[in-house]
Amino acid sequence: MDMQHLEQWIGKSESLTERIAPFPSNALAATLNRDDAPYIDGSELPHLWHWLHFLPLFKLSEAGYDGHAALGGFLPPVPLPRRMWAASRFAFHAPMRIGQTLRKVSTVKSVEGKEGRSGKLVFVTVGHQIFDGDTLCVDEDHDIVYREMPKADAPVVAPKQAPVTSDFSMAINPDPVLLFRYSALTFNGHRIHYDQPFCTGSEGYEGLIVHGPLLATMLMDLLRRNAPNAEIERFEFRALATVFDIHDFTLHGQMSADGKTCDLWVRRHDGAMAMKATAQLR
Structure with a gap:
């Protein structure tokens, strides 16, 4: 793997402009079983729902074997077959509103190769900034990890166990319809989220994989359900273990004593900490 070649993508940037339409928000609200009033022009876009917009488009003929866009283009052509959304960090500066024309600027900030227990890894960090005119609304860093296919004799590391008790929680049944809806809303063609024979047969997973951004x-x-008036200044999350559609899981939240932060996590059916997140409140 030629890391010097891949590092040439550092600093590469692209800009997308979009008028924020109400349909994606209404569709996601229905998918999450929310009882929100209809989203219309002027409605504030909930945090992280910007992922429904500025979607990269590519021809079906340009898709790889796994449904992702073929290597190259804006992201470096990392020659490793598995790609995963590892983590993100956000600073929320100003609201984004439906009906406004917003601009998203994305920049490759770093490309780093490592050697892990399962083999070669490449971490790519992309910075995203969304503007309403000259006003910065969201500043996001997105970590992507590329991996080798696991070897048959690769050591299996037991995931860290998640706390059982919390201030509030919610049980989720990740059925294939939920995963399909989110894939459609985010124009995500990755077959691990909807193609069960591909996922279990070709890729060797236990079942369909629940999207990392969907968990976040x-x-x-x-x-939002348990602290509806909270004003969130920063948010970050890290994916720690894979979540499959064949088992229910639970979401948990724990407020700090001073009410300034909230720890959030996804607890799998086996007790594993699948995702850990922290929200800083104003």
Whole structure:
């Protein structure tokens, strides 16, 4: 793997402009079983729902074997077959509103190769900034990890166990319809989220994989349901273990004593900490 070649993508940037339509928000609200009033022009876009917009488009003929866009283009052509949304960090500066024309600027900030227990890894960090005119609304860093296919004799590391008790929680049944809806809303063609024979046969997973950003969106939604008046200044999350559609899981939230932060996590059926997140409140 030629890391010097991949590092040439550092600093590469692209800009997308979009008028924020109400349909994606109404569709996601229905998917999350929310009882929101209809989203219309002027409605504030809930945190993380910007992922429904500025979607990269590519021809079906340009898709790879797994449904992702073929390597190259804006992201570096990392020659490793598995790609995963590892983590994100956000600073929320100003509201984004439906009906406004917003601009998203994305920049490749770093490309780093590592050697892990399962083999070679490449971490790519992309910065995203969304503007309403000259006003910065959201500043996001997105970590993507590329992996080798696991070897048959690769060591299996037991995931960290998640706390059982919390201030508030919610049980989720991740059925294939939920995963399909979120894939459609985010124009995500990755077959691991909807193609069960591909996922279990070709890729060797236990079942369909629940999207990392969907889990993060659910954690943010859990906080919104239980602290509806909270003003969130910063949010970050890290994916720690894979969540499959064949088992229910639970979302949890724990407020700090001073009410300034909220720890959030996804607890799998086996007790594993699948995702850990923190929200800083104003």
